[in-house]
Amino acid sequence: MSFVNEHHAIIKTINFKILFWMVSGLLYLIVQNVESAENSFKLTQHNVEISGFAFVPKKLEVKPGDTITWVNKDIVPHNIVESIDQSVISPDLATGETYTFVVKKPMVYHCGLHPSMKGKLSLTLVP
Amino acid sequence: MPLLIIKPLANLRNNLIFTISTFALLIGCANANEIQQAEIITDANIAAIVVGANNIDISAGKIALEHSENTLVKNFAERMITDHNAVLDSAIALVTKLGVTPVNNSLVATLAAQSTNHEANLQSLSGNAFDKSYIGHEVAYHQAVIGVIENQLIPAAQNNELKALLVSVLPAFRAHLAHCQMIQQQI
Ligand SMILES: [Cu+2]
Numbered sequence: 606m607s608f609v610n611e612h613h614a615i616i617k618t619i620n621f622k623i624l625f626w627m628v629s630g631l632l633y634l635i636v637q638n639v640e641s642a643e644n645s646f647k648l649t650q651h652n653v654e655i656s657g658f659a660f661v662p663k664k665l666e667v668k669p670g671d672t673i674t675w676v677n678k679d680i681v682p683h684n685i686v687e688s689i690d691q692s693v694i695s696p697d698l699a700t701g702e703t704y705t706f707v708v709k710k711p712m713v714y715h716c717g718l719h720p721s722m723k724g725k726l727s728l729t730l731v732p
Numbered sequence: 733m734p735l736l737i738i739k740p741l742a743n744l745r746n747n748l749i750f751t752i753s754t755f756a757l758l759i760g761c762a763n764a765n766e767i768q769q770a771e772i773i774t775d776a777n778i779a780a781i782v783v784g785a786n787n788i789d790i791s792a793g794k795i796a797l798e799h800s801e802n803t804l805v806k807n808f809a810e811r812m813i814t815d816h817n818a819v820l821d822s823a824i825a826l827v828t829k830l831g832v833t834p835v836n837n838s839l840v841a842t843l844a845a846q847s848t849n850h851e852a853n854l855q856s857l858s859g860n861a862f863d864k865s866y867i868g869h870e871v872a873y874h875q876a877v878i879g880v881i882e883n884q885l886i887p888a889a890q891n892n893e894l895k896a897l898l899v900s901v902l903p904a905f906r907a908h909l910a911h912c913q914m915i916q917q918q919i
């Protein structure tokens with residue numbers, strides 16, 4: 606009799622253990638998913654330096670809603686023009702001046718004053 | 733190769749007087765280049781070359797602003813005036829700080845003579861002929877100056893700050909070269 610009860614108790618303990626691990630595993634997966642979803646919507650502030658007649662970095666991966674700040678570190682003025690439709694993004698930036706822009710779509714751009722200076726913003730896909 | 737044989741071929745065909753003077757300049761350049769080989773380029777010479785080279789491009793830009801009717805060409809000329817003034821200012825600020833007094837050498841003399849010649853030619857042109865001559869010369873001029881900075885001035889510079897200045901102005905000259913080459917395709 607006592608042997609049967611003892612056996613029962615062991616089975617119960619094992620069941621509780623399995624249940625505990627299953628529930629915590631599930632919780633872990635839920636928390637992970639929520640976190641990664643939050644991360645993919647977390648907006649980023651990117652800095653692009655204009656120096657040596659180049660955009661540094663030249664290519665950036667961004668999400669819609671991210672902000673880009675260009676800072677002109679050269680001794681001459683530069684600006685930002687969208688390369689496909691030629692729309693003017695920034696005014697002429699003198700030495701030390703910055704321009705901040707919210708990204709809505711992928712963009713290829715260049716300097717309207719020095720057309721050989723090119724840059725690219727491409728969209729990161731949500732994981 | 734002499735440094736400054738940079739007359740567009742079209743002009744050689746079209747203008748006999750210019751052909752003769754260009755030929756004379758070509759010979760002059762060859763001689764100047766031989767002298768240049770033997771000459772030691774001092775930091776004072778580099779200062780004079782940098783100041784001279786920027787001034788020449790500013791001066792040609794001013795003529796283009798007056799003579800050209802093409803928006804691409806005028807915008808480019810405006811860029812040359814703005815950018816080369818900025819480079820000139822930083823070069824003057826540095827040599828002043830270093831206490832270097834610019835000293836002309838044969839290269840400065842060649843640059844100056846060539847520029848006088850080119851400007852006289854520009855003054856006689858208008859319309860598309862002007863634009864082609866101005867832009868063609870800008871392409872050759874920027875190529876020549878990049879070559880001189882890379883192959884002669886940077887190796888010769890004694891002062892590290894002066895060397896750094898020369899290195900830092902190269903991207904400007906390269907961007908200008910790419911810019912006028914783009915315009916050359918469109919005029
Ligand atoms: Cu620019």
